[in-house]
Amino acid sequence: MKKVEVKLCLGTTCFVMGSSKLQELIDIIPEKFGDKVSVSGSACLELCSSSTEYSKAPYVKVDDDVVEEATVEKVLEVIEGKLK
């Protein structure tokens, strides 16, 4: 099975709007899902330049799905949905 790939946007906009708090996912995800999921911080994913701009930051990408106003719980839920 292909690994689920999680990318946390660490661009300035996302970081200021809350991805600083998402960094704990880097520890939580391997603990919870082992090698089924990979997680990394990423330079600006350019999602904040769309029309909704910063108001939906922080953004996280789980494979090709974009999680808006991401929180630790929201991201874990999306991952669990993918692994089903």
Add this chain to the structure above:
Amino acid sequence: MNDRNQTVRIKKEILIRLVKSFLSDDFIGNTRLIPYDMRPKGSEVPYRCCIYKERAILKDRTIAGLGFSIEDDDERKSLSEYAQEALDRTEPEEDPLTVIEVACKGCVPSQIYVTDICQGCVARPCQSTCKFGAISMQNGRSHIDGSKCKKCKMCMAVCPYNAIVQIAVPCEDACPVGAIAKDESGYARIDFDSCISCGKCAEACPFAAIHEKSQIIDILKNIKAGKEVIAMAAPSVVGQFPGNIGQLKTAILKAGFSGFYEVAQGADITARNEAKEFEERMKGGAPFMTTSCCAGYHQLLEKHLPDMKPYVSDTKTPLYYTAELVKKEHPDALTVFVGPCVAKRKEGMKNKNIDFVMNFEELGALFIGRKIDVMQCEETPLETESSKQGRSFCRTGGVADSIKALSDKTKPCLVNGFTKDSVKQLKKYAKDGKCEGCNIIEVMCCEGGCLGGNATINQIKTAHKIVEDFASKSKDITQ
């Protein structure tokens, strides 16, 4: 760092919108529209009873963002008028915090309360435990007489059903000096004669009813007027934005500042002077000395802890030395301290070498408003490299370590954050004139040191690691 996602988010959004509005061609008009843009007609009402109340609160948040007190607002003045006044004023307002009464929930007064879970048992341990005779039986249940209760919580501890709870008032509980309380109307009010500007109430309030009064418009208008405006960034800035210090310098210059100084440079001077002073005081037979770089501590000393003054180091803060240096090198420039907390606003107000204070959230809002991504910036080299110890000042234990590096006689202990208890402890040290087993007390208003300041962006743990990593690559202060 605040864990309350939504309240912090709203405050940041106001700041971003203000920056965008300032950078647009109609600051006055766009500022007036901020509450309507955030809650347009027909939009969801996430928190309050109706959209009109949401907008009323957002208007007040914007007024604080423009740097005015809500306490002085008579609700007749429009946001356009406030925006114009912000442009016209020459000095920021004195007290840095303000309470938004419409946003304050007017929480139930703090008390120990018996819930429905009480079974009216035969043993009645609550009654027999209470030393103040405050508990009686009424309608088959325990009842606490508020006039007798001393809130010792012994009854809570002994109830076999966990039926007794403490009703909290977060702002009052968080304030280390009892400077915030409900007034006759039941809403929170700050007693500014007693307030030490630590910002703990603002962090604690789950309704985000307490705001810092921002100076961001004052800073932006001077930049726009083409003045030389120099940023002096606190050591804690490292680790607040992804990217290294060279990239951060570029980002700050891109944001409109004409120069960038590390306050760690001043921290090196503080460390040297403080170590020298420490040795002199010990030679003179002093029982202990406390550090002096925290602005919250300064106000605590001034307003609540006068007995400690003989033991406090006379050495100035890192910001003091940095601002002095900048004004010497650039006599016509305006200086802006970029830092982690609201307490430093008071220091800025008192020191003529510091013109404005901006916190990390405001710097973040400025980057977002100007579409600057720190990690994508090129690196600009620093003109002066600060020491490992100066760069560690911002973490808890950092100041004590820097003095230790310069004097081998230190036996340090740390006051890591003000609470009602730690303030009591400090009062005891001052009264007794001693601190067992210790001769230097590092005093920090925030848990985690400056990395735990009320306006920081990154988690303390992550920021701590980045600061340590950066410091370890810097030269030692003894070199």
